[in-house]
Amino acid sequence: MNITFISAPAAGKGLISSMLNEKYGYPHVSIGDLLRGVDDNTVKKQLENGEFVDNRLIARLLKDRLSKSDCKDGFILDGFPRNISQISIYEDICEKANDKKNIIIVLEIPREVGEKRITGRRVCLNCGYVFNEYYDKPLIDGICDHCKHKLIQRSDDNIETYERRYDTYLKETKPVIDYFETKGKVYHVDSSESGKKTFSEIEKIIGGYND
Ligand SMILES: [Zn+2]
Numbered sequence: 001m002n003i004t005f006i007s008a009p010a011a012g013k014g015l016i017s018s019m020l021n022e023k024y025g026y027p028h029v030s031i032g033d034l035l036r037g038v039d040d041n042t043v044k045k046q047l048e049n050g051e052f053v054d055n056r057l058i059a060r061l062l063k064d065r066l067s068k069s070d071c072k073d074g075f076i077l078d079g080f081p082r083n084i085s086q087i088s089i090y091e092d093i094c095e096k097a098n099d100k101k102n103i104i105i106v107l108e109i110p111r112e113v114g115e116k117r118i119t120g121r122r123v124c125l126n127c128g129y130v131f132n133e134y135y136d137k138p139l140i141d142g143i144c145d146h147c148k149h150k151l152i153q154r155s156d157d158n159i160e161t162y163e164r165r166y167d168t169y170l171k172e173t174k175p176v177i178d179y180f181e182t183k184g185k186v187y188h189v190d191s192s193e194s195g196k197k198t199f200s201e202i203e204k205i206i207g208g209y210n211d
Helices: 013-024 031-036 041-048 055-066 084-094 111-119 159-182 195-207
Strands: 002-007 028-030 075-078 102-108 121-124 130-132 186-190
Touching: 002 013, 002 084, 002 159, 013 028, 013 075, 013 195, 028 031, 028 055, 031 041, 031 055, 031 075, 055 084, 084 159, 102 159, 102 195, 111 121, 111 159, 159 186, 186 195
Parallel strands: 002 075, 002 102, 028 075, 102 186
Antiparallel strands: 121 130
16 A cells, blocks of 8 residues: 655654554655655755755656665555645556555644643753653653753754744645545544554554455
């Protein structure tokens, strides 16, 4: 089965993708990771500035990646398609990458919850553990529970960046969801609670197929 995640920023699709990878073994194909692996200064600049990268490059990267043997029984695609100009790449390349069923899952999260997830995020640069000031506070304020190092707030974990990304999502990505909705292959899953709960909802959807 091929599972594509489309979702608002901070809905947790990275986490859910790794959980799915662990349980079902499908490789996690992130368009962001594929692009970051490209050795080209123009592309690096576009990524840094949050600009759109040439669709032909994206198409080529996806074609290469999805034709690898680990994708033949299915894959998890994350971060694509992001706008309506990419729908045809999805239909021509991703849907046809193997003979498996394709489903699209939209992770839903209210704007205010996403806001708190981002602005409350504190990370430990030493062990990589992530805390949240609203949902998952460390025992001692500002200190990592696991290794006792100081927690930091990443510079792009701020409200302005989040609002900008959310607005782009509404303007560019929402129409993609509307498009697939007319074709009847979209599942909406509430992702405002724990990753575990979201994951069990997704397991139910996958369990409904035998592909
Ligand atoms: Zn730590």
